Amino acid sequence: xxxxxxxxxxxxxxxxxxxxxxxxxxxxxxxxxxxxxxxxxxxxxxxxxxxxxxxxxxxxxxxxxxxxxxxxxxxxxxxxxxxxx
Amino acid sequence: xxxxxxxxxxxxxxxxxxxxxxxxxxxxxxxxxxxxxxxxxxxxxxxxxxxxxxxxxxxxxxxxxxxxxxxxxxxxxxxxxxxxxxxxxxxxxxxxxxxxxxxxxxxxxxxxxxxxxxxxxxxxxxxxxxxxxxxxxxxxxxxxxxxxxxxxxxxxxxxxxxxxxxxxxxxxxxxxxxxxxxxxxxxxxxxxxxxxxxxxxxxxxxxxxxxxxxxxxxxxxxxxxxxxxxxxxxxxxxxxxxxxxxxxxxxxxxxxxxxxxxxxxxxxxxxxxxxxxxxxxxxxxxxxxxxxxxxxxxxxxxxxxxxxxxxxxxxxxxxxxxxxxxxxxxxxxxxxxxxxxxxxxxxxxxxxxxxxxxxxxxxxxxxxxxxxxxxxxxxxxx
Numbered sequence: 439x440x441x442x443x444x445x446x447x448x449x450x451x452x453x454x455x456x457x458x459x460x461x462x463x464x465x466x467x468x469x470x471x472x473x474x475x476x477x478x479x480x481x482x483x484x485x486x487x488x489x490x491x492x493x494x495x496x497x498x499x500x501x502x503x504x505x506x507x508x509x510x511x512x513x514x515x516x517x518x519x520x521x522x523x
Numbered sequence: 524x525x526x527x528x529x530x531x532x533x534x535x536x537x538x539x540x541x542x543x544x545x546x547x548x549x550x551x552x553x554x555x556x557x558x559x560x561x562x563x564x565x566x567x568x569x570x571x572x573x574x575x576x577x578x579x580x581x582x583x584x585x586x587x588x589x590x591x592x593x594x595x596x597x598x599x600x601x602x603x604x605x606x607x608x609x610x611x612x613x614x615x616x617x618x619x620x621x622x623x624x625x626x627x628x629x630x631x632x633x634x635x636x637x638x639x640x641x642x643x644x645x646x647x648x649x650x651x652x653x654x655x656x657x658x659x660x661x662x663x664x665x666x667x668x669x670x671x672x673x674x675x676x677x678x679x680x681x682x683x684x685x686x687x688x689x690x691x692x693x694x695x696x697x698x699x700x701x702x703x704x705x706x707x708x709x710x711x712x713x714x715x716x717x718x719x720x721x722x723x724x725x726x727x728x729x730x731x732x733x734x735x736x737x738x739x740x741x742x743x744x745x746x747x748x749x750x751x752x753x754x755x756x757x758x759x760x761x762x763x764x765x766x767x768x769x770x771x772x773x774x775x776x777x778x779x780x781x782x783x784x785x786x787x788x789x790x791x792x793x794x795x796x797x798x799x800x801x802x803x804x805x806x807x808x809x810x811x812x813x814x815x816x817x818x819x820x821x822x823x824x825x826x827x828x829x830x831x832x833x834x835x836x837x838x839x840x841x842x843x844x845x846x847x848x849x850x851x852x853x854x855x856x857x858x859x860x861x862x863x864x865x866x867x868x869x870x871x872x873x874x875x876x877x878x879x880x881x882x883x884x885x886x887x888x889x890x891x892x893x894x895x896x897x898x899x900x901x902x903x904x905x
Contacts, residue, residue, distance in 0.1 A: 457904065474704055481660075481703050482901040485762070489836035502753045505705030 442523070446495065446516040453490055454512075458483050469513045474506040484509065491515070497522035526826045532591055536598040542571055543602025551605045551732070552871055558726060560687055560734045561608055569642020573599060573612055578624050583637035589767075593774035593829035597822075600778025604874055606881030607732030613775060614683035614733075615639070617768040619646030619692045622709070622760050625833075626752035631711065635690060647688035649679040649712075649738045650761065660703040660758070664740065666695035666710060672746040673697070675710060678722065679738040681888070686724045686734040689714050693740065694757050707757030710749045718743035729880035766838050768889045769846035774825040776853045776885060777818060783860045783878060784814040790864055801863070810859040817852040824848055840902050843895040850885035850892060857882045 447469060455464055458478055473479045479487060487509070488499050497519055503509075508518045528536070546567050554561055568574060576592040578584020587595060596613065603609045620639050623631060638644035655661040664677025675695050679685070691712045698706035712719055722737025752760050788811055791802035801807045828841035835841075857879035861868035868875045886892045 460904075480901070481758075482898055484704070485836065485839060486902065492836055500756075502705060502756045502759075504759050505701060505755060507701075507705060 443516045443520050446519050447512045449494065450487075450491070450515050450519075451512055453494075454478070454487070457486065457490075467512070470511045472506075472510055473512075474510045479509070487515075491519055495519050495523060524827060524830065526590075526823075528594065532594050535591070536594055539571065539573070539595055539598035540602035542567075543599055547602070547608060548604040552874070552877070554605065555607070555731045555877055556871075558724075558731045558734075560611070560732055561605065562687070564605070564608060565611070565645070566642050568608070568612055569640070572640070574616055574642045575620060575636070575640025576616065578620060578636055578640045582624070582632055583640040584624075589770075589832040590826060590829040593771050593825055596771050596775040597778040597781075597825075600775035601782050602778070604782075604878075605732055606779070606878060607730040609775060610730050610772075610881075610884075611684050611733040613768065613772050614648060615646050617771050618648035618650075618683075618764045619690070621767045622692060622751060622764045623711070625763065626709075626756070626760050630748070631751065635711070639690070644689045645684050645687050646690045646692060647682045647684040647738065648764070649682050649685070649691045649693045649740075651679060651681040653678060653680055660707065662694065662696060662707075664693070664695045665699075666697050666708060668697075669744060672744055672749070673708075673710060675712070675718075675740045675743040675745065677740050679740070681725075681735060682738045683733060683735050683888075685736040685738050686721045688721070688738075691719070691738055692751065693738075694761060697754060701755065703758055705755035705758070707761070708754050709751040709757045709760055710745050711751055712740070712743060712745055712749065716743055716745065728883060729877070730884050731880075762839065763833070765889060766842040767832060769842035769895075770825060770828040770832060770838075772885070772889065773821065773845040773849035774829065776849045776882075777821050777825055779878060779882075780814065780818045780821065780849075780853055780856045783856050783875065784811060784818060786875065787811050787814065787860045787863050790867075807863055810863060814856045814859060817856060821845075821849045821852050837902075840899065843890075843898045846889060847892045847895045847899075850882075853882045853885055854879075 451467055484504060488504060492498060509515055547564050572585040575584035576587045576595050580586045599609050623635055639646055652662050666673040666675045693710045693712050694707055696706055697708040718741040720739045722739045724734055724736040791807050792800055794801045824845045828845045831838040831841055860875045861879050864873055864875055867873045
């Protein structure tokens with residue numbers, strides 16, 4: 439599970455840097471950087487991210503999971519994705 | 524993608540067009556003038572199944588897939604000259620019935636869907652507020668936990684069917700800190716609930732037979748069982764209902780554009796000016812050709828988006844493109860039709876100026892076209 443979570447985190451980090459933080463220092467995006475509450479992901483970016491997660495990892499999100507409770511950090515995202523795999 | 528209509532789709536489309544032409548158009552000029560909602564015609568539409576097109580048959584609906592639903596609404600847009608009535612049906616079906624069908628529990632579906640599908644119950648989507656239209660999540664309406672239920676306070680505006688509704692799909696903030704992300708919840712509120720009342724009814728430039736107004740919620744208490752979906756699921760349910768609305772109203776507008784184009788062709792082939800039919804003037808024929816091009820492009824956008832409803836996470840993008848393109852195409856087609864009709868088009872009797880007035884709202888409701896373009900720009904990473 440540890441390795442799998444690490445791979446998920448790395449994949450999601452690359453995606454977020456490429457899509458939503460172009461040109462930013464990758465070091466600045468850590469496992470606990472607040473993405474939603476910190477303003478990096480707005481509503482459209484969150485939908486786009488969830489679309490990416492569903493397609494890339496073959497998982498499905500339900501309505502209530504599109505929230506900061508589940509998607510606010512790379513740790514959160516890796517956790518919920520791995521729990522669905 | 525192959526959008527060749529099946530035999531069933533053709534038959535149902537033709538049936539709806541025949542029904543609409545025969546039953547829905549008499550007296551529409553007068554109704555428009557008086558801003559009168561035709562409740563009797565609403566019920567006839569219910570008998571045709573229009574208010575429950577995609578709802579499973581076990582709940583009294585027709586059980587159509589999303590594309591067939593769009594095609595049926597296109598037929599309504601073609602046959603029905605009463606744009607307000609058609610709009611009321613769409614608002615009821617797409618923003619209220621669809622969310623209940625998709626997210627209601629068995630008890631809610633059994634209680635509401637059969638009556639909503641046959642038109643004996645009218646629903647209103649209570650989302651927009653005086654300070655938040657397209658910026659919907661800046662809403663002030665609050666639902667606070669109170670015993671075995673929630674107490675709701677707030678005022679909604681632009682609520683289509685609000686003045687005549689039996690059931691409201693009410694969006695309220697249940698967690699202000701979470702806001703958009705899990706802080707919005709939906710409650711189903713019946714009209715007789717103490718504290719619930721329709722407020723002011725608005726007078727409008729178009730869609731005048733569709734009653735649109737305020738909804739006032741004053742210390743309205745509803746039990747936990749009135750919650751639609753889960754606590755905090757309002758955002759995604761609303762997003763999904765707007766996808767249905769943007770796509771399927773777009774499909775209905777395809778029907779309206781087709782009707783306007785047919786009227787323009789018929790008029791241009793009969794009207795003479797300077798010794799020949801005006802259809803022979805390129806200034807006229809090119810306008811009509813452009814109507815045809817817009818119509819075919821609009822259909823492809825709407826049909827493609829309809830096939831992706833509930834399947835693709837990014838259907839929101841198809842829905843926004845469909846909404847922007849078709850609403851603007853409809854306004855242009857309606858403007859050109861009035862221009863081709865000349866002075867006659869400017870009068871109420873020829874029934875094209877009303878469609879022009881009706882069309883303007885399409886660029887505003889379901890999220891303004893400016894907001895749709897913002898969504899698309901963000902999606903493109905701009």
